[in-house]
Amino acid sequence: MSDTPLGPENDSISGGLPAASLPVPYQSPSLERPEPRRIEDLDHPYSAFPWVDLQLAAHPENAAYGLGIRHVRPYALFVFENWQNLNFLDYFAFYLEDLTFPVAEDYVWSSANPQQYLAVPSEFIPEGEVSSYGRVIRIGSGNESTSPVRTLLIKTDRPGGVDKDPGSPWHTGLVMRVEGFPEGSNIGAGDVVGGLWCLIDLYEHIRQNDVIELSWDGEFVQHTVSPAEAAGSGPIRVFVPKSIIDKGGQLGKVTLRFRVHDVVENFSGEKYQYSKPYFLDAELDPSLLGPPIFLVDGEELESRQIDFDTQSGSAFEVLVLTNRQFPTPSPRHQIIVTLLGMLEDGTTQPFVLGPVTDNNLGFTFVPVDASVIAQLVGGSFxxxxxxxxxxxxxxxxxxxxxITVVGTKVSMPAPDVSPIELGLIPAGEDITVTLPFYEPMTLAGWRRCLSPTYRRGAAMPLSTVKVNWQALRGHLHSARRRAGTVQWAGTH
Structure with missing residues (x-):
């Protein structure tokens, strides 16, 4: 036996213990992190402004849903529903067309909100059918979640294009005529028994699923443009049945016009959406009395269109012509004027004026308050x-x-104040003022102001009053840079 602890001729310690049974140096457990994983389990981001479901279109569309002008100008705001295991500083991004570089991205700054937002200025939003998806990378683990890739239709051009003559009080890119009846023609009962055909010239940016809204004296016929019509040489034929003609004027001048909205609900034109009026003289019911005359500042409104932006301060009247009676009736006859309003949303609302005394002069003026006309902006009566x-x-x-009414629709509801009781604000308390949605609302660079007014004797003392208000606004950013939302407040 060798005198050394481990002889060169042996592979074990004296005593016969195998080398494998000897103690080994300590090794710490592995600190390597698991590889981040990527799962397609994220809800697809959506527009904060309600999108258009293209699955409901009359003719098939490739995209799942569509965004129009109102969705993307001056910027589009996309919403991410909070994902599973959301944490402060999670990264999230949205991709449009370019599936490698995001069009907007940000980090989670507050997990208290039920959604996260990304705002994208309109100049960075592509047009047409574009692919899109959302992506999340969780802080710490690096685990990714993505939404399925979806195709969106983003369209910001208007049917009919930009009006080439903005000085005309109609859209000059929209042109129509009535088959067999030149403008100004007379139409009798026998002419409309089988209905009439209106011919619509092809217009700029025509596309399948455009909807032509043709107004026959305030009664509407809708026609959806087919792929063949959009690709054809025109004109597009729109049939007006007798049932619609019977609802319009039966004696005197009738007004025909049309407008168009596309599949994402962009309308032709901004202020002037309709084509030039096309007039026909109806002699469908000779038993009727002659129609009234509508006056603006004492002059007959021959254009049959009120521009409420420029004429809101005018005097509106209805001139009624009746036969003089001999001898003069006692008590006098009466006149009741009806304005049947066709509102912008397609509903109708009658406005009854009178009764007004007929003084047996052969004519009677019936005033119309401007507040009535204001309710009809965007429609007709x-x-x-x-x-x-x-x-x-x-x-x-x-x-x-x-009569058609054009102009800028205005709605300024009163703000909501809390706390308030029976119209009185409790003394010594802060109040919250909520500003409602109003029209017209400018989305870019807007500013809201509150102007408290005090009256001696009110519950609130004449002292400095603090009014807190807040609004949620998307933070605008450069393309492919960080984006998010800003909640800001002011004190007055």
Whole structure:
């Protein structure tokens, strides 16, 4: 046996213990992190402004949903529903067309909100059918979640294009005519038994699923453009059935016009959406009295269109012509004027004026308050009158005329104040003022102001009052740079 602890001729310690049974140096457990994983389990980001479901289109579309002008100008705001295991400083991004570099990205700054937002200025938003998806990278683990890739239709051009003559009070890119009846023609009962065809010339940016809204004296016919019509040489034929003609004016001048909205609900034109009026003289019911005349500042409105932006301060009247009676009735006859409003949303609302005394002069002026016209901006109204005795016995019903109202719709609801009781604000308390949605609202660079007014004797003392208000606004950013939202507040 060798005198050394481990002889060169042996492979074990004296005593026969194998080398494998000897103690080994300590090794710490592995500190390597698991590889980050990527799962397609994220809800697809969506527009904060309700999008258009293209699965409901009359003719098939490739995209799942569409965004129009109102969705992307001056910027588009996309919403991420909070994902599983959301943490402070999670990274999230949205991709449009370019599936490698995001069009907007940000980090989670607050996990208290139920959604996260990304804002993208319109100049960085592509047009047409584009692919899109959302992506999240969690802080710490680096685990990724993505949404399925979806195709969106983003369209910001208008049917009919930009009006080439903005000085005209109609859209000059939209042109129509009536088959067999040149403008100004007379139409009788026999001419409309089988309905009439209107011919629409092809217009700029025509596309399948455009909807042509043709107004026959305020009564609408809708026609959806087919792929064949969009690709054809035109004109597009739109049929007006007798049932629609019967609802319009039956004696006197009738007004035809049309406008177009596309599949994402962009309308032709901004202020002037409709084509030039096309007039026909109707002699469909000769038993009617002659139609009234609509006056603006004492002059007949021959254009049959009110521009409320420029004419809101004008005097509006209806001039009724009736036959003089001999001898003069006692008590006098009466006149009831009806304005049948066709509102912008397609609903109708009657405005009844009178009864007004007929002084047996052969004419009667009936004033129309401007507040009535203001309610009809974006729509139209049909004016007619009924002539009757003082006892209410009808002497005749008139024909009608249709007036279109264009302009900027204005709605300024009162703000909501809390706390408040019976119109009084408790003394010594801060109040919260909520500003409602109003029109017109400018999205870019807007500013909201509150102007408290005090009255001696009110519950609130004459002292400095602090009014807190806040608004949520998307933070605008450069393309492929960090984006997010900003919640800001002001004190007055």
């Amino acid at each position: 049909r004016v007619s009158f009924q002539w009757q005795t003082a006892a209410g016995v009808s002497l005749g019903q008139s024909g009608s005329i249709t």
